Amino acid sequence: MTGPDTPGPGRLVFGGSFNPPHVGHVRLAVEAREILGPLVDRVDLVPCACPPHKDNSGLLPFSLRVAMLEAAIAPLPQLHCNRLEGERHGPSYTCDTLVCYKKTLTGHQLYFLLGSQDYALLPTWRRGLELPRLCQLVVVPRGGDGLDAFLATSSTLWPGCHPCSSLIPTAQAVRLPDGGICHFLPLPWLDVSASRIRRAWLAGRDIRYLTPDAVLDMLSAQDEEIRTYWRNDIHHA
Numbered sequence: 001m002t003g004p005d006t007p008g009p010g011r012l013v014f015g016g017s018f019n020p021p022h023v024g025h026v027r028l029a030v031e032a033r034e035i036l037g038p039l040v041d042r043v044d045l046v047p048c049a050c051p052p053h054k055d056n057s058g059l060l061p062f063s064l065r066v067a068m069l070e071a072a073i074a075p076l077p078q079l080h081c082n083r084l085e086g087e088r089h090g091p092s093y094t095c096d097t098l099v100c101y102k103k104t105l106t107g108h109q110l111y112f113l114l115g116s117q118d119y120a121l122l123p124t125w126r127r128g129l130e131l132p133r134l135c136q137l138v139v140v141p142r143g144g145d146g147l148d149a150f151l152a153t154s155s156t157l158w159p160g161c162h163p164c165s166s167l168i169p170t171a172q173a174v175r176l177p178d179g180g181i182c183h184f185l186p187l188p189w190l191d192v193s194a195s196r197i198r199r200a201w202l203a204g205r206d207i208r209y210l211t212p213d214a215v216l217d218m219l220s221a222q223d224e225e226i227r228t229y230w231r232n233d234i235h236h237a
Contacts, residue, residue: 010040010109012138013101015085015094017194018047018065019058020219021072022211024192026079028140031187032113033078035169036138040111044082045069052091052126057232058198062086064222071214095127098134110135111183115142119182120153129157132180138168140187147172150184198230 014029029043047069049062059065066083073079084100085092094112101110112135119139122128131137139150151174154161158176166173171183192210200207201219208216219226 009107010036010111011101011105012036012040012043012111012113013046013082013098013135014043014113015046015048015097017051017059018045018069019060019194020065020197020211020215021069022192022194022197022215023209024190026072026076026212027190028113028187029073029079030076032138032140032185035171035185035187036111037169039109039167042078042080043113044080045073046082046085046097048092049085049088050090050092052093053124058230060226060229064218064226068215068218071218072212074214091126093126095125095131095134098131102134111138112136113138113140115140116145116150116153117142119150122157132176132182133178136180137182138171139182139184140189141184142189147184147186154182202227202230 012032014025014032016025018025025045029045033040033043047062047065050056051059060068063086066081066086070081073081085097088096098110098112101108112131114137116139119137122131125131141150150172151163154174158174160177161174161182164173164175164181166181166183168183168185171185173181173183175181197207197210200210
């Protein structure tokens with residue numbers, strides 16, 4: 001079994017609603033893959049079937065979000081869309097997804113990519129503070145958060161954690177009291193949000209360069225259906 005400090009083989013998991021997939025998602029996955037290099041064989045983008053922490057009134061059907069994501073990353077062979085959350089019933093909890101990965105990827109080191117704001121909210125996630133037992137967390141800055149915020153959050157979530165070396169280039173890490181590791185990876189933040197794209201698209205504004213061309217084509221092809229869902233999102237805002 002691969003230990004927490006053992007390089008590869010590994011898999012980087014990046015979850016999200018992808019409603020719709022946009023350039024921020026794709027660029028983050030590409031840059032993380034490049035930085036982790038030989039530590040991982042690929043990045044799995046995992047669309048959430050039923051987000052437990054969000055109002056799902058404006059959420060496009062899982063099959064449509066998957067199709068958009070697959071189209072968006074088609075030119076990038078080291079990125080993969082994993083549909084596993086669509087195969088389960090009920091809320092799509094990250095802990096359950098990582099347990100599935102542990103069962104199917106025996107011997108792989110798992111890395112889970114998340115933003116610093118979600119990192120601070122882990123106590124609100126189902127078994128959120130147990131995630132480092134299943135994977136190594138790779139935290140990227142969001143909303144101006146830097147290394148100091150990461151270290152402070154880590155100490156709050158896991159008292160007794162301490163800085164340690166990271167096998168990920170340019171990253172800094174903390175080791176948790178139970179041996180788990182969380183990395184801070186200072187990748188640049190593209191200030192693009194799916195909610196902003198939805199509002200702009202509904203208003204008839206030009207969203208080119210905010211989402212891949214393949215996604216734009218699908219938005220146009222299924223205009224009526226998508227408007228039905230996203231208008232619900234606006235009405236519930």
